[in-house]
Amino acid sequence: MPASGPSLDTIFAALADPTRRAILGMLLEDDMAVTDVAAPFEVSLAAISKHLAVLATAGLIRQERRGRIIWCKLDPEGLRSASIWMQGFGQFDPIDLDDFERFLLAELETAPAETPGQS
Amino acid sequence: MPASGPSLDTIFAALADPTRRAILGMLLEDDMAVTDVAAPFEVSLAAISKHLAVLATAGLIRQERRGRIIWCKLDPEGLRSASIWMQGFGQFDPIDLDDFERFLLAELETAPAETPGQS
DNA sequence: CCCATATTCAACCCAGCAGTTAAGTAAGGA
DNA sequence: TCCTTACTTAACTGCTGGGTTGAATATGGG
Numbered sequence: 001m002p003a004s005g006p007s008l009d010t011i012f013a014a015l016a017d018p019t020r021r022a023i024l025g026m027l028l029e030d031d032m033a034v035t036d037v038a039a040p041f042e043v044s045l046a047a048i049s050k051h052l053a054v055l056a057t058a059g060l061i062r063q064e065r066r067g068r069i070i071w072c073k074l075d076p077e078g079l080r081s082a083s084i085w086m087q088g089f090g091q092f093d094p095i096d097l098d099d100f101e102r103f104l105l106a107e108l109e110t111a112p113a114e115t116p117g118q119s
Numbered sequence: 120m121p122a123s124g125p126s127l128d129t130i131f132a133a134l135a136d137p138t139r140r141a142i143l144g145m146l147l148e149d150d151m152a153v154t155d156v157a158a159p160f161e162v163s164l165a166a167i168s169k170h171l172a173v174l175a176t177a178g179l180i181r182q183e184r185r186g187r188i189i190w191c192k193l194d195p196e197g198l199r200s201a202s203i204w205m206q207g208f209g210q211f212d213p214i215d216l217d218d219f220e221r222f223l224l225a226e227l228e229t230a231p232a233e234t235p236g237q238s
Numbered sequence: 239c240c241c242a243t244a245t246t247c248a249a250c251c252c253a254g255c256a257g258t259t260a261a262g263t264a265a266g267g268a
Numbered sequence: 269t270c271c272t273t274a275c276t277t278a279a280c281t282g283c284t285g286g287g288t289t290g291a292a293t294a295t296g297g298g
Contacts, residue, residue, distance in 0.1 A: 012135035017256085018128055021204075028208065034275060047257055049276060054255095068265040068274050076208045083205050085140075089147065089195045136286085153245060166287060168246060173285095187244050187295040 014058035031073040133177035
């Protein structure tokens, strides 16, 4: 009883944006404040704030205020229903994590319009 | 060497629409002609035709003309890159196919605005 | 050849989303 | 208290996406 969280609509729509996927990739390494998340991107802070709201609504991240800083952390469970849905199509070989690493790097290199990952 | 097909942008965006996911669910059982795919839905045939084009562009289905009928068939490989990407977040327990079945049914029941699955 | 079937194309409408800037709120620190 | 830091909200813009209808294309059958 995963309590049927956010809809698949919401989750997949959230994942459809390269900026948001890049953010998830960043949060995979560490929790971050909103400002720090925004730093590598060229878009405004407000835009990133909205992206984070979308990700939170989709249940992919959680935001927790501590002092005046809002910490963003990945919520891997949020991907669960989407993952289950997808696994239903095609019985792939068990996923190799190295594959993921490669994909993530490729994603970051051919990034939106800036180079998140650079300082 | 997955030949880096359609982008994750394209794939996730395709999956973000409930009508399109319903179509994928239908094609999971059998290949279908465009007209037959459209039948259960309330939207126009042209709309479904567009949805199918989106799915094809995303590499999730393949369309093959035979006579005057265009057959649509699922292309599970199209989900591969997206699946790999997602598996990178959160090491879930190995997916139980029954889970998928339940999700698919739930999806179909609370369908877009019509009842695909009805004749 | 002509008509019906199967599907796409074209032109258009409307809603929603990503982006902007500017103002608003919240919380430390001097 | 006042300023600064950390975010969000509001109002607006431009583009894309899903929907429509109606015409165009392609193919099989009588």
